[in-house]
């Protein structure tokens with residue numbers, strides 16, 4: 449048999465040219481079957497759009513709640529007998545703590561001036577005589593709404609209350625904790641949805657490739673008869689799966705971003721009503737790349753599963 | 769050299785297609801395989817082409833038992849032989865050129881080399897003008913010849929043909945046989961299954977007659 453091997457083709461070059469073949473043939477195959485290609489791509493794109501859209505929504509909620517005005521603060525009312533300098537020193541010491549973002553001193557004079565702007569308050573102040581307000585330290589804890597920052601606001605408040613300068617502690621954080629809990633659940637929901645719809649993509653691609661295999665059974669048989677290896681037979685289908693995943697992913701990005709464009713105007717109007725300069729953010733570059741990468745991988749894997757099933761069936765038939 | 773040692777083939781249906789066949793074909797020999805329909809001609813060729821495996825006995829090529837070949841070696845082996853199928857097995861959605869080029873594409877040959885080889889093969893079967901056509905545009909005889917071109921394009925040292933003249937008129941049939949004879953003169957070992965008795969006898973080559981196995 450050694451006499452029959454006379455090709456001088458180098459294995460590397462032949463490998464490259466075989467990949468080129470599979471690459472172009474698989475693309476051509478998609479092009480030549482536009483209807484089934486578009487249907488498959490649309491199914492993949494829609495399946496991927498939902499988790500991507502939810503992700504954007506969540507990301508926007510996050511930035512919205514990261515807005516400075518919305519971050520919870522703890523107000524420390526300083527005892528009346530403490531001087532401004534002492535309060536200032538305490539503020540500086542507190543801001544060194546690792547779970548505190550910053551501390552701002554609101555002097556009683558500033559507080560008063562602020563109050564006087566509110567209609568009717570001036571009269572009350574006049575009746576009281578003198579400035580009834582204490583110095584206030586406004587503490588911003590270090591925390592993010594996403595994930596667990598490890599900051600326990602309750603215990604932080606308790607610790608702050610223990611300082612001798614502090615009279616009372618007031619925090620208005622219940623809503624933040626609720627929102628955090630909700631966002632936490634939402635994050636999980638996005639994960640679960642992404643997982644399930646990723647599975648859907650896998651099944652869609654797997655089934656499409658299975659049909660392709662079915663349609664090209666004759667071609668597969670003939671190429672096998674004239675000496676194609678399993679790898680050679682499998683390759684164009686794997687590329688096919690890769691294209692489905694990649695193009696489906698790209699299409700989902702288009703869907704998500706056009707829906708986003710559709711929503712920007714009303715969201716901005718809402719933000720304006722609240723006097724915010726909030727702007728809607730889309731998917732970042734890295735998330736875009738991750739989506740394309742994952743969808744390509746899902747497509748490839750779906751095709752691989754379909755091919756494995758075909759080869760196993762084939763094998764069983766030969767064995768029997 | 770092709771050698772069959774006590775080869776039997778029983779299909780899963782229980783049909784015994786071959787029973788205790790012993791056969792030896794020398795390197796560069798050309799021979800004909802005859803027998804009534806159902807005698808097992810196609811089965812025997814399939815065993816040599818490793819498209820199926822014997823239930824008993826061995827098929828040796830150059831002294832090597834081909835049942836020992838591993839999966840990817842099987843593909844390699846198939847590429848080293850040329851097979852012409854009874855129902856030519858052309859791909860309907862590819863041009864004649866692409867059909868003939870298939871074994872070379874599988875080997876990953878350079879496009880320029882592929883073109884040269886395909887043209888040479890098409891020239892041998894006199895169908896150069898049809899390279900851009902599709903199989904369904906060809907007559908039965910032309911399809912058969914394309915099948916031959918595809919089988920020889922890889923310059924195999926063994927050519928197996930199953931009824932290559934089955935659909936052809938007598939004039940074309942003997943043309944095809946001349947083509948095989950030319951390949952044989954270039955050194956290929958050739959085994960042709962056919963029941964066209966007069967044609968075979970005219971060729972003056974060795975004739976191997978198979979007899980149908982009685983019963984089951």
Ligand SMILES: Nc1ncnc2c1ncn2[C@@H]1O[C@H](COP(=O)(O)OP(=O)(O)OP(=O)(O)O)[C@@H](O)[C@H]1O
Pocket residue numbers: 779780781783784785803804805806807808809810811812963
């Ligand atoms: N895949 C198969 N499964 C079951 N039985 C088969 C199979 N292929 C062939 N046979 C049986 O084996 C026997 C030999 O068949 P084979 O095709 O080898 O005959 P043949 O000599 O080529 O006939 P023909 O001249 O009609 O082509 C027949 O009885 C046939 O029915």
Ligand SMILES: [Mg+2]
Pocket residue numbers: 809810811854930
């Ligand atoms: Mg037959």
